[in-house]
Amino acid sequence: MTGTDNLRNSIIDKLLTISNKDYLSALYQLVEKSSIDNDIVKLSDEQILMLQLSDNDIKKERLISQDQLDKSDLEWIKGL
Structure with missing residues (x-):
């Protein structure tokens, strides 16, 4: 398992312990809006x-x- 996989699994484990709906909703919106794969970075x-x-x-x-x-x-x- 790679470092990325370990990090992802660690985040998932922590998410499973959160029960505050507002907090989870805010996290969902953050993840939903950050589409890293589609972002094009313009270099100077x-x-x-x-x-x-x-x-x-x-x-x-x-x-x-x-x-x-x-x-x-x-x-x-x-x-x-």
């Missing part, structure tokens, strides 16, 4: 440029590991 020119730069970095293997990034962040924080 700057966001598109950042994604293109990122793709270029990946193609040219200009990458660092998460551990390296964490160490770099800690050094930067210490320098403040």
Whole structure:
């Protein structure tokens, strides 16, 4: 089972314990109006440029590991 499935099942378990009709109605409306699959996100020119730069970095293997990034962040924080 994936993390998404676990999260969905956890939400369902919690929903089954709610008996307040107004609360459930509000939750239903929230879920009903949020159709994530149909939403189209419009990216700004700057966001598109950042994604293109990122793709270029990946193609040219200009990458660092998460551990390296964490160490770099800690050094930067210490320098403040």
